[in-house]
Amino acid sequence: xxxxxLIKIALAAIIRNKMRSFLTMLGIVIGVAAVxxxxxxxxxxxxxxxxxxxxxxxxxxxVKPASxxxxxxxxxxxxxxxxxxxxxxxxxxxxxxxxxxSPEMDGSGQIVYGSNNWPTTVYSGNEDYPFIxxxxxxxxxxxxxxxxxxxxxxxxxxxxxxxxxFSDDEDPIGKTIRFNNIPxxxxxxxxxxxxxxxxxxxxxxxxxxxxxVMKRLFRQTFLRAIVISAKSExxxxxxxxxxxxxxRLSHKLKxxxxxxxxIRTQDELISNFGSISEMMLVLLGSIAAISLxxxxxxxxxxxxxxxxxxxxxIGLRMAIGGKGKDILKQFLLxxxxxxxxxxxxxxxxxxxxxxxxxxxxxxxxLVTTKSxxxxxxFCTFIGIFFGWYPARKASALNPIEALxxx
Numbered sequence: 379x380x381x382x383x384l385i386k387i388a389l390a391a392i393i394r395n396k397m398r399s400f401l402t403m404l405g406i407v408i409g410v411a412a413v414x415x416x417x418x419x420x421x422x423x424x425x426x427x428x429x430x431x432x433x434x435x436x437x438x439x440x441v442k443p444a445s446x447x448x449x450x451x452x453x454x455x456x457x458x459x460x461x462x463x464x465x466x467x468x469x470x471x472x473x474x475x476x477x478x479x480s481p482e483m484d485g486s487g488q489i490v491y492g493s494n495n496w497p498t499t500v501y502s503g504n505e506d507y508p509f510i511x512x513x514x515x516x517x518x519x520x521x522x523x524x525x526x527x528x529x530x531x532x533x534x535x536x537x538x539x540x541x542x543x544f545s546d547d548e549d550p551i552g553k554t555i556r557f558n559n560i561p562x563x564x565x566x567x568x569x570x571x572x573x574x575x576x577x578x579x580x581x582x583x584x585x586x587x588x589x590x591v592m593k594r595l596f597r598q599t600f601l602r603a604i605v606i607s608a609k610s611e612x613x614x615x616x617x618x619x620x621x622x623x624x625x626r627l628s629h630k631l632k633x634x635x636x637x638x639x640x641i642r643t644q645d646e647l648i649s650n651f652g653s654i655s656e657m658m659l660v661l662l663g664s665i666a667a668i669s670l671x672x673x674x675x676x677x678x679x680x681x682x683x684x685x686x687x688x689x690x691x692i693g694l695r696m697a698i699g700g701k702g703k704d705i706l707k708q709f710l711l712x713x714x715x716x717x718x719x720x721x722x723x724x725x726x727x728x729x730x731x732x733x734x735x736x737x738x739x740x741x742x743x744l745v746t747t748k749s750x751x752x753x754x755x756f757c758t759f760i761g762i763f764f765g766w767y768p769a770r771k772a773s774a775l776n777p778i779e780a781l782x783x784x
Contacts, residue, residue, distance in 0.1 A: 396483050399716060405673025406720030406760065410753045412669050414728025416628040417749040418729065419735065421741035437477070437611045438510065439618060440642045441604040441625070442595060459600035460629070463588075466504075466604055468628040471774060476610055478506040482603040487558040489584070490545055496542040500533075500584050502591040503605065510607045511536045518566025521587045525772040529589040531671045533557075534566040536581035554586075560594050562586065614643050619630065667756065674760035704706040710762065717761025721754050728753070 391401075443460040444554050471587075473479070480503035489496045504526055508515070519530050535550055544550050550564045560585070571580035592598050609616040618641050626638055729745055736743045 398680065402676050403673075403716055403720030403723065405676040406670065406717050406757050407673075407724040409667070409670030409673045410661040410666075410721045410724025410757055411727040411731060412755045413667060413756070414725060414745065414749055415731045415743075417739060417752075418728070418732040418743040418745045421746055421749070422736075422744040426742035429631045437608040437614060438643070438699060439608060439614070439621065440641050441606065442602070442619065442642070443600075444636075444638050461601040461604055462599070463601065465601075465625060465628050469604070469606070469624055472619075472621060475613055475620050476606050477609045478510050478607040479480050480504045480507040480510055480605050481597075481601045482507070482587045483588045483596070484602060485591070485596055491543040491553065493603065496539060498536075498539055498557075498582050498584060500586055500591060501593065502588040504585045504588060506607075508585070508606070510605050514569040518564070518569045520566060526587040526589050527757070528622065529593045530587060531562050531590055532564040533586040534568055535564055536568045536583045536587075537570045537580055538582040539584060557584065558595060564570040603625065613620050618643060618745050637754040638774045640783075662759050670756060670760055671714060673757075674717070674764035674778065677716055677761060678764035680716075713764065714758060714761035717757045718754070721757035724757070725750055725753060729770065733746045 390607075416678050417441070442462065459483075463481055466479055467478050469476065483502045484499060486497065489498055490518075501507075503510070504595055505523055506545045507513075508520055515534070516537075518534065520534065521530065524530075525532055535555075540550055543555065553564050554561050555564060568581070568583075568585065588601075592601075606617070606621065614734055621636065622641055626637065629638060631638070636751070718741060733743050735741050
């Protein structure tokens with residue numbers, strides 16, 4: 379029997395029982411839509427995390443104190459005084475692979491201006507810090523080297539801070555605000571960056587010289603971190619090795635002693651988050667694929683019913699010369715058509731639902747060709763796998779017994 383005739387017969391059988399066919403396809407529709415949506419959310423989150431980390435600079439290197447144990451108690455990084463301003467100077471004078479180096483200090487507190495107040499975070503560094511961390515100046519200026527040396531009480535403010543402590547038509551430049559009761563003169567504003575993937579408001583901050591934050595706010599002599607911009611993204615590994623060697627020299631560590639600092643690169647962050655998001659992607663896809671299997675069981679069930687209902691038809695086809703392989707192809711093709719048609723509807727529904735999730739909930743989604751092809755291949759396999767046994771049963775019927783079937 380010609381293939382085109384088999385398709386016509388299969389389509390006629392599906393159209394003849396429209397409601398039953400639709401309900402049979404519904405499991406596949408929901409399964410494919412779930413796979414498309416889940417993978418879109420997973421891929422979107424993965425891409426958004428990578429974009430957020432990359433936006434901070436792919437050549438960024440972070441150096442933080444290593445956590446220390448005292449009396450069997452882990453003190454954490456913040457209580458480890460192992461990085462100092464002298465380390466920054468030593469790195470600047472001896473490093474050949476770095477483009478910019480800055481100390482980093484940060485902490486939370488309350489801003490007060492007039493009758494308004496707002497909880498925020500202060501970040502601080504030297505004059506290279508905005509360049510390294512990708513901060514852009516909207517109005518005003520960055521603090522100078524002289525202001526850093528004298529621990530001047532000056533700062534730049536983010537857009538969220540401006541919106542919450544200043545009136546709409548008020549220019550923040552030149553105003554004096556208080557952060558943890560320390561007065562700061564506003565010398566500049568930062569361009570808006572918005573929320574990152576982790577939901578953190580990147581504009582809810584003030585930026586000040588690290589010396590001011592160390593001496594006047596937190597009264598510390600050691601640094602929370604050192605941030606470094608490598609000259610080339612291709613030399614991140616070499617730059618990290620050079621920094622490690624120089625810091626060991628600066629700290630006078632012996633060969634037998636472990637590092638009292640930790641070096642992290644953006645590539646490591648991307649790799650770590652990538653591994654987590656890929657694992658979540660597999661989990662989401664697997665959960666969604668279960669509904670496809672359930673849909674396949676529905677196809678097998680309805681094909682069994684169809685074989686039973688059409689036993690006399692099968693016997694008649696065999697009596698007039700139809701072969702077992704033709705009957706097998708007919709019912710297998712019918713199962714595949716149910717699965718593929720359900721897959722087409724499911725893909726459309728999956729794309730629409732992904733768009734709704736993105737627009738209504740603001741979640742990052744990314745519908746890829748890979749996920750659509752994967753869904754189609756899977757639902758085709760489901761149709762073949764779950765349609766094979768009923769089709770095989772139909773092809774093995776005895777024509778005489780089939781004709782006698784009531």
